[in-house]
Amino acid sequence: MNPKLINVLKRNAVGYLFLSPWLLGLIGLSALPILASLYFSFTRYDMLTAPDWIGLDNYREMLLNDQKWRNSLKVTLIYVLLGVPLQLVFALSIALMLNRGIRGLRIYRAIYYVPSLFGGSVAVALLWRQLFGGEGLVNLLLRQIGLPGHNWIASPDTALYTLIVLKIWQFGAPMVIFLAALKQVPTELYEASRIDGAGRWKQFWRITLPLITPIVFFNVVMQTIQAFQAFTPAYIVSRGTGGPLDSTLFYTLYLYQKGFTHFQMGYAASMAWVLLIVIAFVTAMLFLSARKWVYYQE
Amino acid sequence: MQSILASWKNSKWPTHLLIIAGAFIMIYPLFWMISASFKPNTEIFRNTSLIPETFTLENYRYGWKxxxxxxxxxxxxxxxxxxxxxxxxxxxxxxxxxxxxxxxxxxxxxxxxxxxxxxxxxxxxxxxxxxxxxxxxxxxxxxxxxxxxxxxxxxxxxxxxxxxxxxxxxxxxxxxxxxxxxxxxxxxxxxxxxxxxxxxxxxxxxxxxxxxxxxxxxxxxxxxxxxxxxxxxxxxxxxxxxxxxxxxxxxxxxxxxxxxxxxxxxxxxxxxxxxxxxxxxxx
CATH class of the missing domain: 1.10.3720.10 (MetI-like)
Structure with a gap:
């Protein structure tokens, strides 16, 4: 055989050998499961009897009749649309303050990062239950300064906002990313604009922000995708119910209830597919909009 | 007066103060949780302070079980x-x-x-x-x-x-x-x-x-x-x-x-x- 061909075959064999764990994972843990869940989404399946093909019934039921589903989508959208922008505004504002060459940057950065480190844990979600409960710390503090308390978690008007506050509280991770990006903005640009008489405010809008739009975009995409999938805080704060009055019933929590408490696996699978489509749509919109506002150098 | 204002404007103290205040608010719940873990149950729901009035290890003993x-x-x-x-x-x-x-x-x-x-x-x-x-x-x-x-x-x-x-x-x-x-x-x-x-x-x-x-x-x-x-x-x-x-x-x-x-x-x-x-x- 042609020695060159042997060489090529050998190279491919070695390449695929190293790739094999990942490739098996891609097939067995991603590709096939995605297809399987697409199949299940057209069935009624309780894991005890064989899946029963019912066509589009799950989707029809969900989109047309299921008030609870509609509500869970609304709750999740509010969480994403309020939580992500507010979190990123905080992240960027603090990053800008820290980036002004102040001393102790590393310590400040570390302190602000700590909530991101702990934020996803059950421990912090449990803490949140206490903080915003009727007799919680927030109310104690409010009463100390003479303001009336409110049962933040037991009231359907405010329960979701305690979760949004928890999301915003974890602004440290995107802040770290913003800080790294801000360091890359060439200082000459600021000097030049100062000579031209531009103030801080103008510098931010004309220089800083345009130059870091790729990172803003990255943070928006990643945080949005993550926020759609948030589960632990809603589960813990509402004790798995999504209450009061379904006001914290995140999409993922409802999906979990359908699939793993009521064992309506087919319905849960169709919910998962709709979630996939919603996330894909939102991400695609973000990428499309990026052409208008993300500024790439070169 | 002008010069004091100018030096205040140029110094970074206001920024530091703002950042420290923000950090304190962020971290306060965590510190409070740690201090609450050393408070008797009755005290947790009335004491906003970080320092326990009565210091106890009972929570750890009880929880660890x-x-x-x-x-x-x-x-x-x-x-x-x-x-x-x-x-x-x-x-x-x-x-x-x-x-x-x-x-x-x-x-x-x-x-x-x-x-x-x-x-x-x-x-x-x-x-x-x-x-x-x-x-x-x-x-x-x-x-x-x-x-x-x-x-x-x-x-x-x-x-x-x-x-x-x-x-x-x-x-x-x-x-x-x-x-x-x-x-x-x-x-x-x-x-x-x-x-x-x-x-x-x-x-x-x-x-x-x-x-x-x-x-x-x-x-x-x-x-x-x-x-x-x-x-x-x-x-x-x-x-x-x-x-x-x-x-x-x-x-x-x-x-x-x-x-x-x-x-x-x-x-x-x-x-x-x-x-x-x-x-x-x-x-």
Whole structure:
């Protein structure tokens, strides 16, 4: 055989050998499961009897009749649309303050990062239950300064906002990313604009922000995708119910209830597919909009 | 007056004060939780101060007992074992894939790489139901296998991506040196790339630790046997037994559960911060 061909075959064999764990994972843990869940989404399946093909019934039921589903989508959208922008505004504002060459940057950065480190844990979600409960710390503090308390978690008007506050509280991770990006903005640009008489405010809008739009975009995409999938805080704060009055019933929590408490696996699978489509749509919109506002150098 | 104003304007003290005040508000709930873990239950709901009026270790003693003779020590040990198994899996499988993507040439490499980036964005809910059914059929419910096995198949693309970025930054001239000495692709992986990629491996270790430690959804899904409970699941028990007398114990165990994360953070802060930053910047 042609020695060159042997060489090529050998190279491919070695390449695929190293790739094999990942490739098996891609097939067995991603590709096939995605297809399987697409199949299940057209069935009624309780894991005890064989899946029963019912066509589009799950989707029809969900989109047309299921008030609870509609509500869970609304709750999740509010969480994403309020939580992500507010979190990123905080992240960027603090990053800008820290980036002004102040001393102790590393310590400040570390302190602000700590909530991101702990934020996803059950421990912090449990803490949140206490903080915003009727007799919680927030109310104690409010009463100390003479303001009336409110049962933040037991009231359907405010329960979701305690979760949004928890999301915003974890602004440290995107802040770290913003800080790294801000360091890359060439200082000459600021000097030049100062000579031209531009103030801080103008510098931010004309220089800083345009130059870091790729990172803003990255943070928006990643945080949005993550926020759609948030589960632990809603589960813990509402004790798995999504209450009061379904006001914290995140999409993922409802999906979990359908699939793993009521064992309506087919319905849960169709919910998962709709979630996939919603996330894909939102991400695609973000990428499309990026052409208008993300500024790439070169 | 003018000069005082000017110096105030130029000095960075206002910024410092603002940043410190912000940091204090951010961290206050955590400090308060730690202090509450040393307060008697009756005091927790009336004392906003960080200093306990009555200092007690009773919450720790009571909380540590766990349930039906299974202590929190058990949960901690379980979680550490789980975390260790996950770390080994992620390092092995992700470094292999990353090495292939960054250094080896084979057909469809770009296609696979693009697919990997896509899987990073997939919501895991779309795979979790079939995965659960599969692990159920393999009789692996109430074992750690469903939590560990995916790590041995590089299921978390983030780490592959992180390592690819890192390996690409290792100069190719070093590869030549190994090749001149007669080393093949396996030598290159084991003796050059892996040792030089140590920072990326440490970052992978740290993030695997944090994510597995904080994980709740998958652990709740697959584990219902008390003896196999992780720390997350142990903490959830406080939700079911939520009498007023449980809060102190809950805060005590919550505080303990955050200590390993905090230790990692203190010792490996640089890797954590860089891991987060490079995940985006070099992309």
């Amino acid at each position: 766990g349930l039906s003779g299974v202590t929190f020590g058990h949960f901690f040990l379980n979680t550490f074992m789980l975390v260790a198994a996950c770390i080994v899996g992620n390092i092995l499988s992700c470094s292999m894939a990353a090495y292939a993507f960054a250094r080896l040439e084979f057909a469809l490499r770009r296609v696979w790489f693009a697919l990997m980036l896509v899987t990073m964005m997939l919501p895991f809910h779309v795979t979790i139901i079939p995965q659960y059914i599969m692990f159920n059929q393999l009789d692996m419910i109430n074992t750690y296998w469903p939590l560990i096995l995916p790590k041995y198949f590089a299921a978390e693309g983030f780490f592959v991506f992180l390592m690819v970025q890192f390996i690409r930054s290792i100069p190719r001239e070093l590869d030549e040196a190994v090749k001149i000495d007669g080393g093949g692709p396996f030598m290159l992986y084991g003796y050059l790339i892996m040792p030089l990629a140590l920072p990326a491996i440490i970052t992978t270790t740290i993030f695997t630790f944090i994510w597995t430690w904080n994980d709740f959804f998958a652990q709740m899904l697959y584990i219902s046997e008390l003896k196999l409970y992780t720390v997350s699941l142990g903490l959830r028990m406080f939700l079911d037994a939520m009498g007023q007398n449980q809060w102190g114990a809950m805060f005590a165990m919550s505080t303990l559960s955050l200590i390993p994360l905090f230790v990692i953070f203190v010792f490996f802060q640089r890797y954590l911060i860089e891991g987060i930053a490079t995940g985006s910047l070099k992309g």
